[in-house]
Amino acid sequence: MKAAVLEGINQKFVIKEVPKPTLIQSEVLVKIKAAALNHRDNWITKGKYAGLKFPIILGSDGSGIVEKVFDKENQHLVGQEVVINPGTNWGDNESFQSTDFKILGLPEDGTFAEYVKVNAENVYPKPNHLSFAEAAAFPLAGLTSYRALFSKARATKKDTVLIVGVGGGSATFALLWAINLGADVYVTSSSDEKIQKAIKLGAKGGVNYTKQDWDSDLKELSGGIDVIIDSAIGDGFAKHFSYINAGGRIVFFGATAGDLPPLNARAIFWKQIQIIGTTMGTSKDFEEMLTFINSNKIVPIIDQTFSLNDIDKAIQRMDAFNQFGKIILTL
Ligand SMILES: NC(=O)c1ccc[n+]([C@@H]2O[C@H](COP(=O)([O-])OP(=O)(O)OC[C@H]3O[C@@H](n4cnc5c(N)ncnc54)[C@H](OP(=O)(O)O)[C@@H]3O)[C@@H](O)[C@H]2O)c1
Incomplete structure (x- = not known):
């Protein structure tokens, strides 16, 4: 062969x-x-x-x-x-x-x-x-994002969700899952064109993480974020604590942009933020993802x-x- x-x-x-x-x-x-x-x-x-x-x-x-x-x-x-x-x-x-x-x-x-x-x-x-x-x-990217959003962050349609680096394979699945859940979804990207593509797919808005003050722009645009799906990490991770709402969940499974930067511990415990690691998923996660794809006819x-x-x-x-x-x- x-x-x-x-x-x-x-x-x-x-x-x-x-x-x-x-x-x-x-x-x-x-x-x-x-x-x-x-x-x-x-x-x-x-x-x-x-x-x-x-x-x-x-x-x-x-x-x-x-x-x-x-x-x-x-x-x-x-x-x-x-x-x-x-x-x-x-x-x-x-x-x-x-x-x-x-x-x-x-x-x-x-x-x-x-x-x-x-x-x-x-x-x-x-x-x-x-x-x-x-x-x-x-299979792989969808499963990882599915577990991140549903099994780990326990997102509901009442949540405002942020997808970091939306161009990535697993990020686009997180986008599709969150939109089909009915949540308000915001994205970050290095590309304005990719942000526009995400908006066409149903995201409420997005900011370009290569621009200055993107974090305060995101806070103003979204009014605050409940769930963050981040597969990039790197220095941008430290910014999450300026726009995340109290009780927020940050789930990550990759570190494309580098390791965790120094974090503001007080912001994490005072706002009772959960930072959650995840990897791939169980066969139950996979089956639930398939049902979600089939019932919502997701492409x-x-x-x-x-x-x-x-x-x-x-x-x-x-x-x-x-x-x-x-x-x-x-x-
Ligand atoms: N643990 C697991 O089970 C698991 C499963 C799947 C993936 N992963 C990991 O997750 C990461 C993504 O995987 P993938 O297959 O989805 O990769 P990919 O399709 O290659 O995603 C790359 C995307 O990452 C974004 N990115 C790069 N630098 C960034 C930065 N500084 N800030 C924000 N976003 C940044 C970019 O988004 P823009 O183009 O929009 O800027 C880029 O398009 C990898 O590190 C991978 O190893 C782990």
């Missing part, structure tokens, strides 16, 4: 023929129709990720058709159009993942290939209203689609923060 193989740090992907995966008990073989990039793939190409191994086929997100199953009881899955939940071995505790938790696309080979093997319990019916490309967009935002052969160009686009939404690979 054809695959994009990463053979080392800071190297280009090599498009080549590799053996098709061989199934063992409880596994199914999915013929991939579309895959999606996550920042994780970019971190791995740069060597900035734990547990690196080479050669590796990256890719956590994929949609396709089940071609083969190992166990007879999974025969009904053959021919089904599916999306893949990239997380395995979450463990028994809903609150956090076990030490055996794994994400598809390192250490196991992932979706940037014609075929991938996964556990039968990790495939879910593709929403009927979505194309394969749209369905490939949501993921696709930035651009590349062929597998052009994977290096796709990674470069992510690296330059040019995207608004998910970067897709088609096979």
Whole structure:
């Protein structure tokens, strides 16, 4: 089968023929129709990720058709159009993942290939209203944002929600989830154009975080924020305490712009702010997200689609923060 193989740090992907995966008990073989990039793939190409191994086929997100199953009881899955939940071995505790938790696309080979093997319990019916490309967009980023907004921040439609760096893949899902929840949503971005795109999708407004005094502008515009979903962190994180309302929740799962800056402890305890870390999500979160997508007929935002052969160009686009939404690979 054809695959994009990463053979080392800071190297280009090599498009080549590799053996098709061989199934063992409880596994199914999915013929991939579309895959999606996550920042994780970019971190791995740069060597900035734990547990690196080479050669590796990256890719956590994929949609396709089940071609083969190992166990007879999974025969009904053959021919089904599916999306893949990239997380395995979450463990028994809903609150956090076990030490055996794994994400598809390192250490196991992932979706940037014609075929991938996964556990039968990790495939879910593709929403009927979505194309394969749209369905490939949501698993990892959508799940992480879904858990952040619903399971962790416990957002309701009464909340005013801020999405930081709205152009990012997971940020655009946080935007879609919060809008469909019926909350008032504000965004930050480095790009005025991306803010306008978010407003067209239903955000109430936004500010450009590269401009001076963006935090006081945001406070005036929004009247105060209850829930913040931030996957960038960096120095901007310290500003949250000037516009967050008492009882506010800040959920984060990434640190694209760097680590936490010094924070004003008094503002945090006096306003009774919760700062909450999260990562990916349980199979229950994944199922709830699918129900939310299906019942609201939500369509993921696709930035651009590349062929597998052009994977290096796709990674470069992510690296330059040019995207608004998910970067897709088609096979
Ligand atoms: N723990 C987990 O389970 C988990 C899951 C998913 C993602 N993540 C992490 O979350 C982060 C985002 O992932 P992704 O796949 O959504 O990435 P992505 O699509 O590459 O998102 C990048 C976006 O981050 C925003 N950004 C960059 N610098 C910023 C800054 N200084 N202030 C505010 N926003 C900034 C930009 O938004 P604008 O273009 O609008 O400025 C950019 O488009 C990554 O660090 C990733 O590793 C973690």
